[in-house]
Amino acid sequence: MWFNQNDKNSDKRTDKRIKGDNKERFAEDYLLAKGWQLIERNFNCKAGEIDLIMKDDDYLVFVEVRYRETNEFGGALASITPSKQRKLHRTAEFYLLKHFHNSPPPCRIDAVGIEGDNRIEWVKNAF
Numbered sequence: 286m287w288f289n290q291n292d293k294n295s296d297k298r299t300d301k302r303i304k305g306d307n308k309e310r311f312a313e314d315y316l317l318a319k320g321w322q323l324i325e326r327n328f329n330c331k332a333g334e335i336d337l338i339m340k341d342d343d344y345l346v347f348v349e350v351r352y353r354e355t356n357e358f359g360g361a362l363a364s365i366t367p368s369k370q371r372k373l374h375r376t377a378e379f380y381l382l383k384h385f386h387n388s389p390p391p392c393r394i395d396a397v398g399i400e401g402d403n404r405i406e407w408v409k410n411a412f
């Protein structure tokens with residue numbers, strides 16, 4: 286075979302991505318239950334990625350979803366570093382320029398942290 290079946294790193298990445306996708310859907314379902322509308326999942330550009338773009342009443346909301354099995358190192362929300370925050374701002378700005386040339390709607394960036402037992406912590410206008 287052309288690949289090593291014992292390469293556990295590739296399996297972990299795949300499992301991690303699957304788990305991450307599942308947690309993003311869990312957060313999406315949570316926000317949809319609050320009456321939000323999904324606009325886009327996993328928006329990517331050179332600046333970075335935004336997990337969810339949703340509509341909350343008149344607001345366009347960029348949502349960062351983080352999952353941690355434990356809060357041993359500060360938990361899910363603590364994992365959103367200043368560097369990641371800057372990437373989110375740049376990516377959101379790019380999205381607005383691409384889709385709303387002249388008059389962007391009011392918008393904000395929210396964060397949804399999910400801990401191991403699926404406990405959700407939602408921070409509106411996180412940064």
